[in-house]
Amino acid sequence: MLQLTYQRHSFPFQYPFQISKGIKTHQESLTITLGIAALKGYGEATAITYHGVTVEGMVALLEAKRMMIAQYTLTTPDRFWHFLHHLIPGEHFLTSALDMAAWDLYGQMRRMPVYKLLGLAWQNVPLTDYTIGITTPAEAADRIKAHPWPVYKLKLGSRQDMEVIRAVRAATDAVIRIDANEGWNVEDAKALLPELQQIGVELIEQPLDKADLEGMKVLKELTHIPIIADEACQGEKDLVICADLYDGINIKLSKCSGITPALELIKKAKASGLKIMLGSMNEGIVGASALSHLLPLADYADIDGPLLSEDTTGMTGIRYENGHILQPQGTGFGLKPA
The missing domain is CATH 3.20.20.120 (Enolase-like C-terminal domain)
Known part of the structure; x- marks a missing residue:
C-alpha cells in the first residue's frame, strides 16, 4: 500500500514575476509524497492561474481519490501513470506530481538515479x-x-x-x-x-x-x-x-x-x-x-x-x-x- 501525504507551500519570488498573462509575488505549490516502507518519492505541481489550476483544487481531488491511489501496487511508473490517466482524466498538473513521485520512488527501489x-x-x-x-x-x-x-x-x-x-x-x-x-x-x-x-x-x-x-x-x-x-x-x-x-x-x-x-x-x-x-x-x-x-x-x-x-x-x-x-x-x- 502506498503512503500518500502532501504539503502546501508558497515560494516568495525575489522580484515580482510578470509575464504577458499577469504578475505574482509568490508561487503557490503542492508537494506530494508517495512512500513504501522507509522509502519516499516526491513530486510537485504549482498553481497556475491561466491554466485554472489551484492548490485547493488539487488537494480536493487528491482527497477524493486518496484510497484508490493508496491501494495501487506500484510495479513501474509508466503503469501507474496510465492508472492515474484514467482515474483523474484531464488533471495534468496533479497527475504530473504523482507521476514524478512514482519515478522518484521507483528509482530508490531500483537504487539508481532516474536518468540512468x-x-x-x-x-x-x-x-x-x-x-x-x-x-x-x-x-x-x-x-x-x-x-x-x-x-x-x-x-x-x-x-x-x-x-x-x-x-x-x-x-x-x-x-x-x-x-x-x-x-x-x-x-x-x-x-x-x-x-x-x-x-x-x-x-x-x-x-x-x-x-x-x-x-x-x-x-x-x-x-x-x-x-x-x-x-x-x-x-x-x-x-x-x-x-x-x-x-x-x-x-x-x-x-x-x-x-x-x-x-x-x-x-x-x-x-x-x-x-x-x-x-x-x-x-x-x-x-x-x-x-x-x-x-x-x-x-x-x-x-x-x-x-x-x-x-x-x-x-x-x-x-x-x-x-x-x-x-x-x-x-x-x-x-x-x-
Whole structure:
C-alpha cells in the first residue's frame, strides 16, 4: 500500500514575476509524497492561474481519490501513470506530481538515479537560462548585474520591449532568449525582428497567440531565429501543426502530465525534426530536480524556478553552477529532506 501525504507551500519570488498573462509575488505549490516502507518519492505541481489550476483544487481531488491511489501496487511508473490517466482524466498538473513521485520512488527501489533508469548518460547537457520577467529597461539591466549568468530569458509583451532588449544587451554579452507568452501580434513581431536579429537572440518562444496559425506562417518566413512553441504545444496531438510552424517545443511536465508522457512526446517531437526545450512552471527544488533528469534529451533548458524564488520545502536536490545543472547525486531524483 502506498503512503500518500502532501504539503502546501508558497515560494516568495525575489522580484515580482510578470509575464504577458499577469504578475505574482509568490508561487503557490503542492508537494506530494508517495512512500513504501522507509522509502519516499516526491513530486510537485504549482498553481497556475491561466491554466485554472489551484492548490485547493488539487488537494480536493487528491482527497477524493486518496484510497484508490493508496491501494495501487506500484510495479513501474509508466503503469501507474496510465492508472492515474484514467482515474483523474484531464488533471495534468496533479497527475504530473504523482507521476514524478512514482519515478522518484521507483528509482530508490531500483537504487539508481532516474536518468540512468531511462538509459541516459549525463552528457551533452544544455545550460539552463535565468528568467527576467517583464520589467523596465533599467530594472532588467540591474537584475542582470545582480545575477551574472551565461544565458538569460527575457519575458516580453509590453510597450517597452525594444528598450528592454537594448538595455539587456548593453548590460551583458550573454546568450539572450525571448519569451512573449503569446503577447505579440504579427506587427509587433515584425517591428522587433530586426533588433532581435542584430543582437543575436538565440530563440523566440511563443511570440503569437497559439490560435494565430496564419500569423505564425508569416513570421516563420521572416526570420531564421528558431521559434519554440509553448502554449501551442500541450501534448502529442499538437505535434503535426507545430512541426510546420515552429522549430521546437517547450515541454513542461505539468503541461503534458508527467515524465511518462514527456518521454513519448520527446521521442515523437524529435522524429518530426523539432528541437526540445525543457521548461518549468516556476516549480521549486522538487519539480526542478525531477525535470533535470531529462536534460540529456534536450537542446535547451529553462529550469530556473529555484533561482527565482525561495523554496520553503527544506529539500535539497538540484545544484547549479554558472548555468550548468550538475549531475544528480543519489538514487531517484537525488532529493533529501531537511
